[in-house]
Amino acid sequence: MWLNYLVNTYSFMTEHEKNTEDKILDAAKDVFQQKGMTGARMQEIADKAGINKALLHYYYRTKEKLFEKVFEIAFSLFIPKVKEMMSSDKPIFEKIEFFVENYLNLLQKHPYIPGFIISELNRNPKMLVSLIEKNVQLKEGNFLGILESQIKQEVDKGIVKPISAHNLMTNVISLCIFPIVARPILQGVLFDNDKKEFDVFLEQRRTFVKEYVINSIKA
């Protein structure tokens, strides 16, 4: 089974070849992300997975359990990456460069996950505590403190302007994620709803954000 689990993730497999559990998870991901926990329908998930609704409940007893699984996968795909990427021993500018590049790649691959996480966390913030506990890596190692002292060091060397690690992280993350999460509004208000133009804008932002953040803290 565990081998099967590894094998069936290859992308050249057809839907039919995947095992049922993965087909369910794939379908559930799509439906939950577009309609949210409350808007999703078990029947639609079953249909999209090409199975019976009873079979859905056979694998995941309740809607809530299925949702939690999907949410957990989405969460651990995005959130721990933040710490992971900032925990190298590169100098600060390289760290930022690395983070922005890789996070924007991740966002391009999964553009709906951040909005999904934000929406559902807003509906029920309690979910977070148990989830942070599960992603133990998030707790251990106090990467913020390390980042903070690294900044202080480079400030002393006269390389960067003073800024708190909290503000720096918040800025970088905001500049990366918000344009994706708020795409409908920004595209509508700033780009007259021109999808192609907005895609160009996002592409151009890849280098822009990188340089912008770095220059903004360069001494």
Next chain:
Amino acid sequence: MWLNYLVNTYSFMTEHEKNTEDKILDAAKDVFQQKGMTGARMQEIADKAGINKALLHYYYRTKEKLFEKVFEIAFSLFIPKVKEMMSSDKPIFEKIEFFVENYLNLLQKHPYIPGFIISELNRNPKMLVSLIEKNVQLKEGNFLGILESQIKQEVDKGIVKPISAHNLMTNVISLCIFPIVARPILQGVLFDNDKKEFDVFLEQRRTFVKEYVINSIKA
């Protein structure tokens, strides 16, 4: 009736004194913002408004009509403000200062509206087109073009570094809104879920964001 509509918005009035229509709108705003269109229940809205469910349908025939009204109010409270605030004839630095201060005030007063708008617009992006048409002010006057040429002027004067109006607007808006919209995550991951510390952080950000954006484009 229109007089009543003006009068009953005074904040010293008790819930009981407000007219039914406003009680409904208030209750609906709360419920829709917390649970979303699909998660909200007409019964809960009626209860919160202190009225019968049938009366709810008497004033707003369907759930969707009620939702549209609430969404429209939320939308026109936030989005047109962007253009409005950037359309003065102040120099660019003052414009940014003015915008950040006022938008952060607005956000503090209505912290759940941006998340609400983003969530629901993600669920159904089509809503936007009809809504932008209703807020005609958004269309007329091409404030982006004006901002663009203002920047060019100040670049020529050697006051600011070159930046597109699109990027500038996106940055300012992202830095203002995202920390509010993603509060649960940022507070959880960056602040160990300490609500008070995060409030302090947001307060400190009021001046930080202002200075950060201005300094980042200062030549």
Next chain:
DNA sequence: CATATCTTTGACCAGTTGGTTAAATTAAAT
């Protein structure tokens, strides 16, 4: 006061939704 209009209510309904169950089919183990 009588009448017409506007508000409010309790009871009700049809469609939907998450979830169950018993039986059938397939795969695994001996």
Next chain:
DNA sequence: ATTTAATTTAACCAACTGGTCAAAGATATG
């Protein structure tokens, strides 16, 4: 090959949900 366990299905159900309706109170109008 036969038993055992794991999958899959069709039919069903109780609870919930948006919405309706006829009648009762209010309020204004003449």
